[in-house]
Amino acid sequence: MLHRSLFSTAGRLGLFKLLALLVILASLAACAPAAAPSSGAAGSEPTTITVWGWPAADVAFESFTADFEAKYPDIKLDVQMMPTADEHTKLLAALAAGTGAPDVAMIEINNIDKFVAKGGLVNLLDEPFNAGVYEKDMVPYKWAQATTPDGRLVAFPWDIGPSTFFYRRDLLEQAGLPSDPESVTKLMSTWPGFIDVATKLTDPAKQRWAINAASDIVYSNYGHRNFFDADWNCVVNNERAVQLLTYAQQARAAGIDAKVATWGPEWQTMLGNDSIAIQLGGAWFGGFLKGWLKPEGVDWTGKWGVVEVPEDPGQNWGGSFMAIPEQSEKKDAAWKFIEYALANKDAQNKMFAAVDYFPAYIPAFDDPLYKEADPFFGGQETRALWVDIANKIKPFITTPMDAQAEQIFMSWVNKALDENLDPQQAMNDACVEIDQQTAGDKAEALKLREQSK
Amino acid sequence: MTQLATAVPRRRSVSLWREMRRNWVAYAYIAPFFILFAIFGAFPILFSLYLSFQQWNGISPIQFVGLENYARLLADRLFWLSLWNTVFIGVIAHIPILFGALVLAFIVNSSLIRWKQFYRAAYFLPVVTAPVAVALVFGTLYGVRFGLINWVLTTVGLPAIDWWGGTGQWIKPAIIILFIWRWLGWNMIIYLAGIQGINPELYEVAAIDGASLRQVFFHITLPLLRPIILFTLVLSTVGAMTIFDEPYMLVGVTGGANNAGLTTALYLYNNAFQFAHFGYASAIAYVVSAIIVLVSVFNIRVFGRSQTEA
Numbered sequence: 001m002l003h004r005s006l007f008s009t010a011g012r013l014g015l016f017k018l019l020a021l022l023v024i025l026a027s028l029a030a031c032a033p034a035a036a037p038s039s040g041a042a043g044s045e046p047t048t049i050t051v052w053g054w055p056a057a058d059v060a061f062e063s064f065t066a067d068f069e070a071k072y073p074d075i076k077l078d079v080q081m082m083p084t085a086d087e088h089t090k091l092l093a094a095l096a097a098g099t100g101a102p103d104v105a106m107i108e109i110n111n112i113d114k115f116v117a118k119g120g121l122v123n124l125l126d127e128p129f130n131a132g133v134y135e136k137d138m139v140p141y142k143w144a145q146a147t148t149p150d151g152r153l154v155a156f157p158w159d160i161g162p163s164t165f166f167y168r169r170d171l172l173e174q175a176g177l178p179s180d181p182e183s184v185t186k187l188m189s190t191w192p193g194f195i196d197v198a199t200k201l202t203d204p205a206k207q208r209w210a211i212n213a214a215s216d217i218v219y220s221n222y223g224h225r226n227f228f229d230a231d232w233n234c235v236v237n238n239e240r241a242v243q244l245l246t247y248a249q250q251a252r253a254a255g256i257d258a259k260v261a262t263w264g265p266e267w268q269t270m271l272g273n274d275s276i277a278i279q280l281g282g283a284w285f286g287g288f289l290k291g292w293l294k295p296e297g298v299d300w301t302g303k304w305g306v307v308e309v310p311e312d313p314g315q316n317w318g319g320s321f322m323a324i325p326e327q328s329e330k331k332d333a334a335w336k337f338i339e340y341a342l343a344n345k346d347a348q349n350k351m352f353a354a355v356d357y358f359p360a361y362i363p364a365f366d367d368p369l370y371k372e373a374d375p376f377f378g379g380q381e382t383r384a385l386w387v388d389i390a391n392k393i394k395p396f397i398t399t400p401m402d403a404q405a406e407q408i409f410m411s412w413v414n415k416a417l418d419e420n421l422d423p424q425q426a427m428n429d430a431c432v433e434i435d436q437q438t439a440g441d442k443a444e445a446l447k448l449r450e451q452s453k
Numbered sequence: 454m455t456q457l458a459t460a461v462p463r464r465r466s467v468s469l470w471r472e473m474r475r476n477w478v479a480y481a482y483i484a485p486f487f488i489l490f491a492i493f494g495a496f497p498i499l500f501s502l503y504l505s506f507q508q509w510n511g512i513s514p515i516q517f518v519g520l521e522n523y524a525r526l527l528a529d530r531l532f533w534l535s536l537w538n539t540v541f542i543g544v545i546a547h548i549p550i551l552f553g554a555l556v557l558a559f560i561v562n563s564s565l566i567r568w569k570q571f572y573r574a575a576y577f578l579p580v581v582t583a584p585v586a587v588a589l590v591f592g593t594l595y596g597v598r599f600g601l602i603n604w605v606l607t608t609v610g611l612p613a614i615d616w617w618g619g620t621g622q623w624i625k626p627a628i629i630i631l632f633i634w635r636w637l638g639w640n641m642i643i644y645l646a647g648i649q650g651i652n653p654e655l656y657e658v659a660a661i662d663g664a665s666l667r668q669v670f671f672h673i674t675l676p677l678l679r680p681i682i683l684f685t686l687v688l689s690t691v692g693a694m695t696i697f698d699e700p701y702m703l704v705g706v707t708g709g710a711n712n713a714g715l716t717t718a719l720y721l722y723n724n725a726f727q728f729a730h731f732g733y734a735s736a737i738a739y740v741v742s743a744i745i746v747l748v749s750v751f752n753i754r755v756f757g758r759s760q761t762e763a
Binding site: 261419 | 525723
């Protein structure tokens, strides 16, 4: 009879009242544990901060976790790794929803413009973070990228990607070319020189090509940047871009590219079976070669060399940031973690040694680590080269429209290569489309920029 | 009676409410579906209708822009291109899918075939295969330099196919082949269920009368399957207009060379999750939905009417 009376009580109370009661109880239960630690933050209760990112950041963090926990015994890390694209989508959703975001979120260079110029992330220049004191210690363009049109810093620089060409010493030797970095740098100091070397390397009968995609010649100078001038007018139809596209067309005509997309399974296979001799990449690409790209049972030690990009070596590809969402209730602990990990020579260099993420923190470069010869690269002092390139990188312009602009720009570059279009005309067309497609975002961001003046 | 009739609307709502309260346990049992549907179905549908008249980047305050998103759509070259790509891929892929599935279902159901279960499972397998595995396998098949298809072609002396290059002329065929492979078995299973719902006595009568297999197919199976065919047509319209996985796996978010593989769903995804144009993406979603509804109504009219005549 018990259930009978229970039902009738429920009937009397009314279903909706009962449901409402349940909802209130459930939300109270959910709030209670969350409220407790923040009220007792001053005490000895450990604070756990959630950190979102993608591999190999977890390995990078492990390299200094013990030191961090020794310094801040009351802060515990909950590191959650997911694929790069998923992380950004989830973060955007959590910021839009106003709930569910982590305390610290990694943001990649490709996605930073999606978050700059919008709300949701803490301005790190404000009290109590005062990140401004580190501005002089950071690679300037990196700092600029995370700064919003109205002057807030919404993410803290982690690493940069000084771009270089990675080349196979043994394959160059087979083609009768010198393979030491000095000679190769000299041979490939201009794009015509690069194409010349590449032509000697390429032999389709032996399934060998110099590079995977001729579009990399353009991309080397235009990864995530320089699509607009200071007034945010599209400039990819300028002389430089057209010149690079012309070189890329010459490369395509010479047949030196395999026409295989970077990152696909076929590309990976071809790197592994000696079908691609030269590959463009940021410093982080060295870590890929030592790690997941290396085919099983093959020893690549001493077989790779690194040279700068022809003509204008100060180039960058990739790199990431860390940010604190506004909704985090543990901003202090989150900032302590970011400051320790990124504005700290010791932690930055431990991460660099572990996963080849090249620090954006300039004081880190003053370390014996950067003078070391890397046996994987045949004893070349690659880190010193990357520091040199990082110093050569000129300030460049990034805008909130870059992700879309890059997609349209590279589509036109590939179209110009595939259909052998007039390079100037193709780049003009690219600009028309970029201006058209990004007009809405541009107006919005400009309004923000005006407001701050 | 007339007195009562005027009182009906009010009485009905009161008694409905009373009925619901009396049977609240039953309603509580079916509530989970409706609660989940309200949160994950109805809310997004209504919210994106609202969003389609706004400008929103996901974080900043939502701004009302009236019909601007729809006006922009009309002038957007990429939107029209994506619509053309979607319709082209959808129509070309569904001709072999629907005809093939029907014939396959008929064959697999026929008493002349052995190992029916094996064939049914084999044709259905692509539907339940994880997209990641599909992407890997087809990436290997479609490889330009080290692909299985190109290896076969060059071995027999034919030129290799430049799948992703040129003007993108091979991108649509590549997507269509993958799409057919993935969805043939799905439609076959639906037709098979329909065929098995046909009274077997009709076949026996036909056999006694000496009807050929061909006659049985065209005069018994096909006409009686009409409602099922209508069902698959509607499902296919929805499936075709929302093609996403296949081009995303093969050519990524841009749709490849000349945007040849850019479908409307891909363009929508791009706008929402790559560029954070949620208002614009919602407008695209509503235009696509309108097209699906129109085509479905057309299908229902054409097939539905002839059925009532029959």
